[in-house]
Amino acid sequence: MTSTAPALRFNRLAIEDPRALIFGRAPHPLTTRDGLVIGGGTVYPEINFTLPSMGVNAATLPQVCDQYRQIIKGVLRRAAELEAPGVVVEFETLPPMTEHPAWGLEIVRILLDGMVAERDKSGLRSVLRLTPNDNREFERPPLMRRGRYWEAMLELFDSGAAAGAELLSIESVGGKELHDEALVNGDLAGSLFALCILGVRDMRFLWTHLHDIAEKHGVNCAGDTACGFGNTAMVLAEQRMIPRVFAAVVRAVTAVRSLVAYECGAVGPGKDCGYENPILKAITGFPMAMEGKTAACAHLSPMGNLAAACCDTWSNESVQNIKLLGGMAPTCFMEQLVYDCRLMNRAASEGPPAAETLQRWLVESDASLDPQAYIISPAASIELARAIVGADSHYHAGVAAARRAIDLLSSASAAGALRIADNEAGWLEQMADTLDELPQDEDTFIEEQLALADPEKFLPAEYEL
Amino acid sequence: MSDHHPLTEAIIRGRRKDVPTLVSQCLEAGESAQSIVEHRLVPGMAVVGERFKKNEIFVPEMLIAARAMKEALKILEPDLVAAGVKPEFTAVIGTVEGDLHDIGKNLVAMMWKGANMEVIDLGVNVSPAKFAAAVQEHRPNLVGLSALLTTTMPAMRDTVQAIRDAGVPVKIVIGGAPVTHTFAEEIGADGYAPDAASAVDCALALLKQGASS
Numbered sequence: 254m255t256s257t258a259p260a261l262r263f264n265r266l267a268i269e270d271p272r273a274l275i276f277g278r279a280p281h282p283l284t285t286r287d288g289l290v291i292g293g294g295t296v297y298p299e300i301n302f303t304l305p306s307m308g309v310n311a312a313t314l315p316q317v318c319d320q321y322r323q324i325i326k327g328v329l330r331r332a333a334e335l336e337a338p339g340v341v342v343e344f345e346t347l348p349p350m351t352e353h354p355a356w357g358l359e360i361v362r363i364l365l366d367g368m369v370a371e372r373d374k375s376g377l378r379s380v381l382r383l384t385p386n387d388n389r390e391f392e393r394p395p396l397m398r399r400g401r402y403w404e405a406m407l408e409l410f411d412s413g414a415a416a417g418a419e420l421l422s423i424e425s426v427g428g429k430e431l432h433d434e435a436l437v438n439g440d441l442a443g444s445l446f447a448l449c450i451l452g453v454r455d456m457r458f459l460w461t462h463l464h465d466i467a468e469k470h471g472v473n474c475a476g477d478t479a480c481g482f483g484n485t486a487m488v489l490a491e492q493r494m495i496p497r498v499f500a501a502v503v504r505a506v507t508a509v510r511s512l513v514a515y516e517c518g519a520v521g522p523g524k525d526c527g528y529e530n531p532i533l534k535a536i537t538g539f540p541m542a543m544e545g546k547t548a549a550c551a552h553l554s555p556m557g558n559l560a561a562a563c564c565d566t567w568s569n570e571s572v573q574n575i576k577l578l579g580g581m582a583p584t585c586f587m588e589q590l591v592y593d594c595r596l597m598n599r600a601a602s603e604g605p606p607a608a609e610t611l612q613r614w615l616v617e618s619d620a621s622l623d624p625q626a627y628i629i630s631p632a633a634s635i636e637l638a639r640a641i642v643g644a645d646s647h648y649h650a651g652v653a654a655a656r657r658a659i660d661l662l663s664s665a666s667a668a669g670a671l672r673i674a675d676n677e678a679g680w681l682e683q684m685a686d687t688l689d690e691l692p693q694d695e696d697t698f699i700e701e702q703l704a705l706a707d708p709e710k711f712l713p714a715e716y717e718l
Numbered sequence: 719m720s721d722h723h724p725l726t727e728a729i730i731r732g733r734r735k736d737v738p739t740l741v742s743q744c745l746e747a748g749e750s751a752q753s754i755v756e757h758r759l760v761p762g763m764a765v766v767g768e769r770f771k772k773n774e775i776f777v778p779e780m781l782i783a784a785r786a787m788k789e790a791l792k793i794l795e796p797d798l799v800a801a802g803v804k805p806e807f808t809a810v811i812g813t814v815e816g817d818l819h820d821i822g823k824n825l826v827a828m829m830w831k832g833a834n835m836e837v838i839d840l841g842v843n844v845s846p847a848k849f850a851a852a853v854q855e856h857r858p859n860l861v862g863l864s865a866l867l868t869t870t871m872p873a874m875r876d877t878v879q880a881i882r883d884a885g886v887p888v889k890i891v892i893g894g895a896p897v898t899h900t901f902a903e904e905i906g907a908d909g910y911a912p913d914a915a916s917a918v919d920c921a922l923a924l925l926k927q928g929a930s931s
């Protein structure tokens with residue numbers, strides 16, 4: 254077994270100054286068909302929504318479609334009333350909608366129709382991000398490169414792109430079959446293996462296919478997220494299941510995995526729940542979606558303000574279509590997003606000093622309170638980005654990111670700039686020891702980890718191992 | 719400084735390597751396997767569970783303790799089997815059909831094992847029919863259902879129905895982010911727990927109540 258690990262495509266930073274890692278501005282903005290310039294100076298709201306408690310099957314499909322019709326009308330009407338400069342709409346499918354691509358496509362069409370209707374009515378510009386959920390792990394162990402889940406997923410990407418979904422994304426799961434275990438065991442070496450060996454290989458395979466689909470239809474590969482890795486860690490840390498410092502270090506490593514989408518041609522905006530996106534923006538210069546306090550409807554996080562510091566679209570991750578006192582929940586969340594964007598855009602319109610002040614407030618209101626927030630602050634993100642692009646392989650990049658993260662957290666804590674709980678302090682040392690013991694050679698590392706991995710959980714051949 | 723038995727202490731500290739010797743010492747001193755489980759191992763896991771509940775330790779540390787306990791059980795198993803000793807309660811657990819989220823479910827399974835229940839884990843994406851068949855096969859006292867998606871909550875309702883239709887008297891506990899106590903009542907489940915630690919309390923309360931009724 255030999256690993257044929259290509260080097261990293263990015264070997265220098267697109268953004269070197271933390272102050273330039275800022276909301277609304279990316280070195281390589283993306284212009285949509287409708288004329289939104291994402292990363293070109295304006296932060297846009299990115300609205301997400303999901304179904305209330307209901308089944309999705311052939312019998313309920315008409316009601317499901319009605320839900321989406323109602324949602325898109327409500328959210329865009331509110332955005333237009335509040336004079337949003339434009340809107341990104343994300344459709345993240347639920348499993349049956351990817352399994353039956355025709356159902357997913359029907360909803361894509363409903364959303365696009367709703368977007369056209371609002372444009373005709375008020376001139377509101379918008380773009381659709383299509384995020385088929387990754388069903389490959391319905392098979393256990395997962396088949397990553399073949400089989401009906403893989404085929405159906407590609408079909409939805411293809412038909413959705415043809416219909417007009419202009420941004421393609423996914424929360425891909427390659428490597429996750431081992432990562433969950435690594436997380437609950439606090440196993441950093443296992444996490445590195447899942448993210449930087451398995452994850453990277455799967456990302457390369459998947460995003461090469463997605464790139465072909467995007468080219469065929471003249472749409473854009475937007476980006477992936479290590480949601481199933483970094484956000485699982487974050488939610489576990491939030492519930493006091495695993496140490497926050499561990500989740501923070503895992504977050505740093507997830508950037509290596511998510512980076513592969515850009516190495517395969519993605520151009521942003523990176524997917525909202527990728528809290529590793531600031532690191533990726535520093536490396537690639539592409540615009541990024543982010544979510545923070547406005548995503549509390551989907552999951553809690555310790556970086557509600559800080560996450561906005563360098564966002565190019567600002568998202569709510571996902572909210573059920575249920576009635577709140579103010580209106581339907583997606584509409585209420587659209588309003589929150591629009592106001593947050595107004596504030597950022599207002600600050601930017603007063604010039605860099607004002608924007609940088611707001612950026613600093615967003616960062617400083619969260620950074621010292623939680624290592625997970627600290628680690629994605631603009632300054633730390635650039636440090637991590639530098640560690641990653643300086644490495645000669647994804648494995649070494651992951652190790653370098655972990656090491657830099659541990660150093661950043663330790664020195665911030667020592668300097669009194671970051672609070673780390675007493676029962677977590679020992680974990681930093683323990684993680685550093687783990688890194689010291691890792692083999693330098695990637696093949697040796699792979700061999701060691703394969704010997705430890707549960708053969709019932711994953712198929713090495715799906716990762717060219 | 720601790721007034722725990724050395725074996726209990728080894729469980730608490732997760733010193734798996736020390737476990738075989740300590741178990742042998744107990745056996746040589748004439749303690750029965752059952753008594754070792756009840757008085758040395760389970761109290762150790764109880765301390766660990768308590769520390770976890772108070773946020774003093776994390777899951778990885780708890781898993782280390784759980785592995786130490788497993789080590790002890792492995793040694794004691796032949797004796798337990800010979801004496802016909804079985805855990806007091808058996809539970810079947812799984813994530814409902816259409817749903818692949820299993821971290822929460824796994825933690826609940828681990829906590830239940832720590833409370834000395836026999837736990838049969840059916841995995842993820844488990845159909846109502848499969849739950850019903852497992853209930854008939856294993857005759858558990860308890861079934862745990864997990865769902866993390868709003869769109870798989872209906873599958874939870876179907877599963878409760880299928881288990882009831884199977885006609886085996888069993889307590890059903892449900893959990894998962896979108897699920898609530900009210901929903902549990904609505905679909906005819908017996909209990910709901912918001913997290914892994916309270917899943918033990920909830921299960922034991924229901925089981926004791928079941929035993930006395």
Ligand code: B12
Binds near residue numbers: 484
């Ligand atoms: C991690 C995660 C994932 C991981 C799952 C990893 C795994 N092996 O489980 C991955 C990335 C694979 C994933 C996939 C998906 N996910 Co997801 N996921 C989450 C996330 C962030 C955390 C869940 C978690 O693990 N929490 C940590 C554990 C410890 O907590 P817990 O599960 O709540 O369990 C505790 C309690 O609930 C309770 N409990 C749980 N089960 C039981 C059972 C019993 C008997 C008892 C007593 C108690 C109990 O005790 C547990 C321990 O304390 C949630 C967000 C959230 N708010 O929950 C979204 C979330 C549930 N996912 C969501 C979605 C949409 C999906 C996908 C469709 C999306 C996609 N783009 O891929 C797929 C669906 C896959 C499928 N078919 O199931 C949505 C659901 C929206 C909806 N309509 O309901 C959420 C809410 C996030 C969001 N976008 O808003 N997801």
